[in-house]
Amino acid sequence: MPSSLHGKTYWDLPYATCGYLKLHAVKVDIAAYGFRSAGLLKSYFSRSSKFGNFLLDKLNLYRLEIPYGPVSEHEEGACLRDWISYVLLYANRISCGSVEITPPYYEYLKDSGLADKYDEAFSREGFSLDRRHSIVLDVSQGEDAVFQKMHKETRRKARKSMQGSITIERLTSPEHIEQWMSIKGRNTWLNRSIMNEAALNDDHGRYEYYVALEDGVPLAWQGVRWGYEVGLLEGNAISTQLRIKKSLANYALQMFMINRAHERGVRYLDWVGADPDSEDPKLMGILKFKKSWGGELVSYNLYTKTVFGPKILLVKCMRTVARQVKELLQKIT
Known part of the structure; x- marks a missing residue:
């Protein structure tokens, strides 16, 4: 070609x-x-x-x-x-x-008029529009500003988690991978391929997966897909042991991802997916947790065409x- x-x-x-x-x-x-x-x-x-x-x-x-x-x-x-x-x-x-295109909706934080520009251009070319929502945090403003945007209780737990015995490692252990896939219900050939590629760094730098351990016990998992200006968080999972231990491993993991975004030089970190209209207690709790890190709710359209x-x-x-x-x-x- x-x-x-x-x-x-x-x-x-x-x-x-x-x-x-x-x-x-x-x-x-x-x-x-x-x-x-x-x-x-x-x-x-x-x-x-x-x-x-x-x-x-x-x-x-x-x-x-x-x-x-x-x-x-x-x-x-x-x-x-x-x-x-x-x-x-x-x-x-x-x-x-088919073609599926996600607009740079994180840029809508700076210019809300971009949404109409993209919608009009893609509609004119015959793409269908599917409404989506997400929570986006501008990490380029620096650590102090990021901390100030956090909910008070989240900020307290995040700082406390960084002072404890929690460690963050790349997800490479077969045992830890199996535990993550079991919690997420992703025991398919395709997901095993994704995890093996990420564990071997054989994925062109697109995916990274991490696990938070306390006293050697895996308690929380998090994946991320990297773009030019944004890191898309995905695959978060927590062990039942986390609740039993009342561990702050998931808070340590989220702070690690914020710092990792700084290292990668991306401007935004995206807690992918949000349903602001849901009355489901579980979904409401997830949304509350994502927003507590100081990000803003952004609405956008996903464009698809056969x-x-x-x-x-x-x-x-x-x-x-x-x-x-x-x-x-x-x-x-």
Whole structure:
């Protein structure tokens, strides 16, 4: 695939030589028309079995997922519509089934008018809009300012957690990985591949996973995906032992992630996902915990578009037939 289009853009896409079954997703770096972003070329059905991923790979059915942009490099001369057209053109060339783009909603904290700009541009190109919410903290303001934004009780516990015997380590121990996956209910082939890649540092620097231990006992886990300007927190889990011990391991882990964001040079840390309208006590508690770190609630739209519909329809039919055959065989046996 050529590295330039009309002499203005480039897109490094090494998926052809990356060994798709080794990596669950391939990193894509995009710079075009005054914008930059990082994306992932993923199997269309991301929770498929190993055989399912092999089949989708042979059918060349991928989903182009861009969770980190586009971010404007130069406000003057940047053309969002041209960037979108370019992404769709390339997605068609490699027969992607669909494109999913998350706007840089963390930038809405500085300029709320960007939301309308992105919505209008993507709607015009036929993308569907799906409303989402998140909690975003600007970590570039420095540690003192970050502490001042925290809820009083969170600030107290965070400082106390940094004075105790809690240690933070990269999640590389097979035993600790198994415990994390068991708590999260992620015992699938795909999630094992993700964790193994992250543990081996064989994931192009996209993912990092950490575990908080107290007296050698793992009590809290946290993952992060890194973009150009933002770290997206995911996969947080706590052990039942944490509540029994009344440990502050999860607070130590969140502080570590804030400091890690500083080290990486990103501006924002995103506690991904929020449901401000929920009346579910559990979800309300999670939202309260995320907001207590001083972040702001940001609302935005996720943009999706089907690019190569016939392939998707074919695979969906195949999956339906396979499921029905499996259910029939189970009844027979």
